[in-house]
Amino acid sequence: xxxxxxxxxxxxxxxxxxxxxxxxxxxxxxxxxxxxxxxxxxxxxxxxxxxxxxxxxxxxxxxxxxxxxxxxxxxxxxxxxxxxxxxxxxxxxxxxxxxxxxxxxxxxxxxxxxxxxxxxxxxxxxxxxxxxxxxxxxxxxxxxxxxxxxxxxxxxxxxxxxxxxxxxxxxxxxxxxxxxxxxxxxxxxxxxxxxxxxxxxxxxxxxxxxxxxxxxxxxxxxxxxxxxxxxxxxxxxxxxxxxxxxxxxxxxxxxxxxxxxxxxxxxxxxxxxxxxxxxxxxxxxxxxxxxxxxxxxxxxxxxxxxxxxxxxxxxxxxxxxxxxxxxxxxxxxxxxxxxxxxxxxxxxxxxxxxxxxxxxxxxxxxxxxxxxxxxxxxxxxxxxxxxxxxxxxxxxxxxxxxxxxxxxxxxxxxxxxxxxxxxxxxxxxxxxxxxxxxxxxxxxxxxxxxxxxxxxxxxxxxxxxxxxxxxxxxxxxxxxxxxxxxxxxxxxxxxxxxxxxxxxxxxxxxxxxxxxxx
Numbered sequence: 001x002x003x004x005x006x007x008x009x010x011x012x013x014x015x016x017x018x019x020x021x022x023x024x025x026x027x028x029x030x031x032x033x034x035x036x037x038x039x040x041x042x043x044x045x046x047x048x049x050x051x052x053x054x055x056x057x058x059x060x061x062x063x064x065x066x067x068x069x070x071x072x073x074x075x076x077x078x079x080x081x082x083x084x085x086x087x088x089x090x091x092x093x094x095x096x097x098x099x100x101x102x103x104x105x106x107x108x109x110x111x112x113x114x115x116x117x118x119x120x121x122x123x124x125x126x127x128x129x130x131x132x133x134x135x136x137x138x139x140x141x142x143x144x145x146x147x148x149x150x151x152x153x154x155x156x157x158x159x160x161x162x163x164x165x166x167x168x169x170x171x172x173x174x175x176x177x178x179x180x181x182x183x184x185x186x187x188x189x190x191x192x193x194x195x196x197x198x199x200x201x202x203x204x205x206x207x208x209x210x211x212x213x214x215x216x217x218x219x220x221x222x223x224x225x226x227x228x229x230x231x232x233x234x235x236x237x238x239x240x241x242x243x244x245x246x247x248x249x250x251x252x253x254x255x256x257x258x259x260x261x262x263x264x265x266x267x268x269x270x271x272x273x274x275x276x277x278x279x280x281x282x283x284x285x286x287x288x289x290x291x292x293x294x295x296x297x298x299x300x301x302x303x304x305x306x307x308x309x310x311x312x313x314x315x316x317x318x319x320x321x322x323x324x325x326x327x328x329x330x331x332x333x334x335x336x337x338x339x340x341x342x343x344x345x346x347x348x349x350x351x352x353x354x355x356x357x358x359x360x361x362x363x364x365x366x367x368x369x370x371x372x373x374x375x376x377x378x379x380x381x382x383x384x385x386x387x388x389x390x391x392x393x394x395x396x397x398x399x400x401x402x403x404x405x406x407x408x409x410x411x412x413x414x415x416x417x418x419x420x421x422x423x424x425x426x427x428x429x430x431x432x433x434x435x436x437x438x439x440x441x442x443x444x445x446x447x448x449x450x451x452x453x454x455x456x457x458x459x460x461x462x463x464x465x466x467x468x469x470x471x472x473x474x475x476x477x478x479x480x481x482x483x484x485x486x487x488x489x490x491x492x493x494x495x496x497x498x499x500x501x502x503x504x505x506x507x508x509x510x511x512x513x514x515x516x517x518x
Contacts, residue, residue: 082214082267083226088168088197090216090260092223093152093175093189095137095160140217140260141165141189142269143198144299148173148191151299152259153274154180157187165191168224179302183242184290185274186298187259199261202268204291207231207247215251215273215287217260227252237370238288240275245374246288247271253287262289271295297378311379312405314345315352316510317369323515327502328355329393335359336372338389339504340511350400353391354504354511355479360388376402427492427501427516429461430454432474434485443471451475451506452488463516468505475511476504 077085139156143149150165157163163175173191180187211231219225229251236246249262253276262271271289278284301308316339325333335357341348358366362385366372379385379402387398433439435453440446443453452474457464474482477491478501495501501516 077265077267079214079228082263082265083216085267086199086214086216086261086263087224087226089143089199090168090218090224091141091143091150092166092218093139093141093150093156093259094164094166095139095157096162096164097137097159098161138218138221138256139258140256140273142216142259142261142272143196144201144269146194146196146198148193148196149178149299149303150175150189150191151272151295152187152189153272154182154185154187156259157189158182163189165189166223167193167196179306179308181298181302181308183308184244184294184298185241186272186290186295186302188299188302199263199267199269201292201296202264202266202270204247204270204293207234207264207270207291209234212265213247213249213251213270214263215249215253215257215260215289216263217253217257217273219252219254219256221256225257232286235368235371236288238275238277240288243294243374243377244370245291245294246274247291249287249289250285251287252283252285253289254283257287294374294378309381310377310405311381311383311402312346313376313400313402314342314347315358316340316342316512317358317372318512319369320357321515323500323517324502324513327500327513327515328357328390330357330390334365334367335390336366336369337513339513346400346403350398352389352398355391355513357390358387359390359395361385362387377405427477427495429458429463429516430468431456431458432485432488435473445471445473449473450483452482452485454505466514466516468503468514468516469507471507473506474503475506476502478502479504 137156137160139152141150141152141156144151157175157177158180160177163177165173165175167173171193173193175189175191178188178190209231213229213231215227215229217225229249231247232250233248236248237244238246240246247262247270251262253273255276257273258275260273261269262273264270270292272292272295273287273289275288276283277286277288298308317336318339320330320333320335320337322333324337325331325335328337336359338347338352338354338356338358340354341352358372360366361372361375362379364375366375381402381404384399384401387400389396389398431454432452433455435445435449435451437447439453439455440449445453454468454470454472454474457468457470474488476482477488478495480487480491482488482491503514503516505512505514
């Protein structure tokens with residue numbers, strides 16, 4: 001039989017199988033394509049690069065719509081509805097500051113080619129002529145009163161000669177600076193307008209980590225930009241302002257967002273966007289906002305009096321570390337350690353003592369120095385408060401009246417001489433000397449200052465790691481007063497080598513406790 005006939009007969013007999021196999025293969029390919037479009041492929045499968053393939057029209061398929069999420073506790077509002085409600089109350093702020101330079105900035109005429117023809121004397125006279133210059137800043141603000149009151153950041157409008165505000169409807173107004181508070185980076189301006197849209201205040205004390213928040217502003221001059229994120233942390237201190245209690249968020253905040261609102265899922269103002277942590281100048285997922293309660297309190301004082309008055313307790317405080325908690329017999333690290341009590345202060349008059357641990361102030365638990373400082377500063381002057389402390393392992397309550405913070409607090413190669421002390425254990429990493437006039441002069445101390453001063457900390461030692469610095473004055477060792485080098489040697493010489501030591505140090509006029517571990 002002809003081989004071709006055999007092949008023909010086989011083909012005829014198996015035609016139905018071939019058709020079925022072809023259809024099955026085609027179905028698998030189509031299924032693969034549809035699955036890849038819908039995102040059903042398992043992770044790890046690569047989708048082929050078709051960017052260079054010729055365009056082929058495809059049959060249109062219905063696209064599935066993703067429902068807009070409804071936020072729990074937001075009264076049924078979606079992100080879209082929140083953005084629509086908040087954006088009209090967000091403004092652009094343009095601040096201009098004039099100044100004069102001394103002519104020392106580089107110019108194109110600094111090129112040696114020009115100097116060869118005109119001479120150095122000509123350029124010397126030219127450089128000495130003061131030049132007019134203008135610094136322009138761009139930021140955001142939020143309307144909190146329908147009669148034109150706007151809250152923003154001090155660093156946006158502070159010291160500006162001219163402030164211009166552009167509303168969401170593109171109307172422009174010249175703004176008047178009502179007041180600024182550099183210590184919290186809050187400022188208030190007013191424009192001559194009425195019937196403006198506003199954002200309602202929220203109680204920032206009720207904000208919790210993990211909540212959705214939206215940041216609205218004008219990053220890089222891109223007006224009316226809305227970004228979404230969550231509250232990443234609360235009570236942050238970032239070294240940006242003197243009084244800090246920042247809300248940290250991963251909602252994108254960039255230059256130009258400063259002064260804009262951070263709102264919750266009800267479209268209420270929970271914070272004023274202030275700063276970003278960035279190594280590139282752009283958003284890296286860490287932004288900071290001043291809590292609404294602090295901002296509202298500052299704004300109220302600026303509007304009423306044009307200045308901010310803060311409460312004062314009169315104690316120096318520090319973090320209660322596990323080591324310090326152990327030294328003072330406190331069960332945990334919840335609380336704030338009093339390292340000094342200032343003369344003629346409410347705390348001194350009420351009976352506070354060094355080494356007291358403040359655990360509650362005016363009915364609120366205190367877990368950090370920042371928390372306590374902010375709470376005291378925001379206490380109205382003349383208010384009576386109760387402070388719960390732990391002293392010598394026993395609880396105690398002290399009542400006192402808060403007063404206004406003193407004005408003085410509103411501003412804050414030679415060979416060694418003198419006898420050196422010897423010590424064992426952890427103190428052997430410190431070199432101390434009797435404080436005399438020469439050492440006082442070297443370290444910028446008062447001539448009347450006396451005691452034992454640290455003149456060297458062994459590099460890489462535990463003492464250096466835990467923060468003992470050259471120039472620190474040793475006031476106490478293990479709660480025993482150190483008045484001279486002999487007293488220091490007597491105390492230090494009796495310390496076991498493997499024992500932790502509690503130091504009370506005086507640094508730049510303030511005292512702090514440090515625990516040195518072996």
